[in-house]
Amino acid sequence: MTALLEAKNLVKHFVGTRSMFGRPTAFVRAVDGVSFNVKAGETLALVGESGCGKSTVSRLVLRLIEPDQGEISFEGRDLLAMGANELRAFRRDAQIIFQDPYASLNPRMTVGQILAEPLVLHDLVPAEQRQKRVEELLRLVGLEPRAARRYAHEFSGGQRQRIAIARALAVEPKLIICDEPVSALDVSIRSQILNLLRDLQQRLGLAYIFVSHDLAVVKHIADRVAVMNLGHIVETADAEALFASPRHPYSRALLSAIPVPKPQAKRSRLVLEGEIPSALNPPSGCRFHTRCPYVIDRCRSELPQLLSDSSGHLTACHRSGELPPADAILPSDGGLSPTLARLIAAFNRMEEAGTSGVGTDDATAPHATAPHANAPAGI
Numbered sequence: 001m002t003a004l005l006e007a008k009n010l011v012k013h014f015v016g017t018r019s020m021f022g023r024p025t026a027f028v029r030a031v032d033g034v035s036f037n038v039k040a041g042e043t044l045a046l047v048g049e050s051g052c053g054k055s056t057v058s059r060l061v062l063r064l065i066e067p068d069q070g071e072i073s074f075e076g077r078d079l080l081a082m083g084a085n086e087l088r089a090f091r092r093d094a095q096i097i098f099q100d101p102y103a104s105l106n107p108r109m110t111v112g113q114i115l116a117e118p119l120v121l122h123d124l125v126p127a128e129q130r131q132k133r134v135e136e137l138l139r140l141v142g143l144e145p146r147a148a149r150r151y152a153h154e155f156s157g158g159q160r161q162r163i164a165i166a167r168a169l170a171v172e173p174k175l176i177i178c179d180e181p182v183s184a185l186d187v188s189i190r191s192q193i194l195n196l197l198r199d200l201q202q203r204l205g206l207a208y209i210f211v212s213h214d215l216a217v218v219k220h221i222a223d224r225v226a227v228m229n230l231g232h233i234v235e236t237a238d239a240e241a242l243f244a245s246p247r248h249p250y251s252r253a254l255l256s257a258i259p260v261p262k263p264q265a266k267r268s269r270l271v272l273e274g275e276i277p278s279a280l281n282p283p284s285g286c287r288f289h290t291r292c293p294y295v296i297d298r299c300r301s302e303l304p305q306l307l308s309d310s311s312g313h314l315t316a317c318h319r320s321g322e323l324p325p326a327d328a329i330l331p332s333d334g335g336l337s338p339t340l341a342r343l344i345a346a347f348n349r350m351e352e353a354g355t356s357g358v359g360t361d362d363a364t365a366p367h368a369t370a371p372h373a374n375a376p377a378g379i
């Protein structure tokens, strides 16, 4: 199947520091040779720690910023060569929703006006049918039509994210970039929004690029996962394969930080030691080598290529194939395998995990403390 969106070898460096004369003296290598594709109707999750380049990739594929190098195609057409008219059509096909819906919703406009705006801008619905379309959009995201008369600040965080999703849907997109869409929400609300996104995907055939630092969230929504570290993708695989058998040491470390589902279980967390190296001065060779327990000399000097096995599982690690199986190092139900215990001595420290990820069941979510946490989805 042809990819809906394909990015090849994307590079974006920002000026990091300048001399007193204003000349660039160092560059932030935010995105440094990133390739991936997204098929129609699927969810590709882009995962990694803060600063790894996820948002820059999102901005590049929406052509909000221009890459220094690389290619992007959408439905087989060269996105970087598109003229104004083609780009306008692309801006309908590809939408974005952000972590903080409030910041992206105009406080001076009613929800009805916010949802009608893209309809007018893209000349989609005759004026007399706009109100009906706005009401349809509100229902689509689980809000009552009377929400149209109110302002964004009158809604809870989850409801505001529903409004932002409705606005993205107004132009009937094929692809939505979801940039940390549930990170700012109360835990109990997160699963409602994730369920809504999944439901909309099935009904409307949408593709998502789901950007998140949190693999626990991604587990609930992704078909495929691309793991990013300091401007590089280090592993890409079907979500099932990645969660069952992560191959890159960095993916394994991220995965082992996911809290176990049983609240009563004694949970263990693997924490990567040391500072995340800076994209301003990234380590040579493999950018993970300064934190990797399996580092060998070659990792310090030679950048590993992203190589595929016969199943399409891509890994960029000189030592993939030599590492112990993932189930030998990942904690299960709070128990520590002997291999993990050995690893910790060399690599990490262990700490009791008091954090929580996605509430799998709203009724049992532990942090339903915000005033709006138990508010119904509709208003």
Ligand SMILES: Nc1ncnc2c1ncn2[C@@H]1O[C@H](COP(=O)(O)OP(=O)(O)OP(=O)(O)O)[C@@H](O)[C@H]1O
Residues within 6 Å of the ligand: 014, 015, 016, 028, 029, 030, 048, 049, 050, 051, 052, 053, 054, 055, 056, 057, 213, 279, 280
């Ligand atoms: N306009 C810019 N000018 C200079 N540096 C930038 C700019 N935008 C991003 N960066 C830098 O590029 C790197 C990647 O940033 P990016 O926001 O893409 O990462 P991220 O993975 O999305 O992180 P976060 O989740 O914290 O937003 C960071 O080091 C960031 O400081």
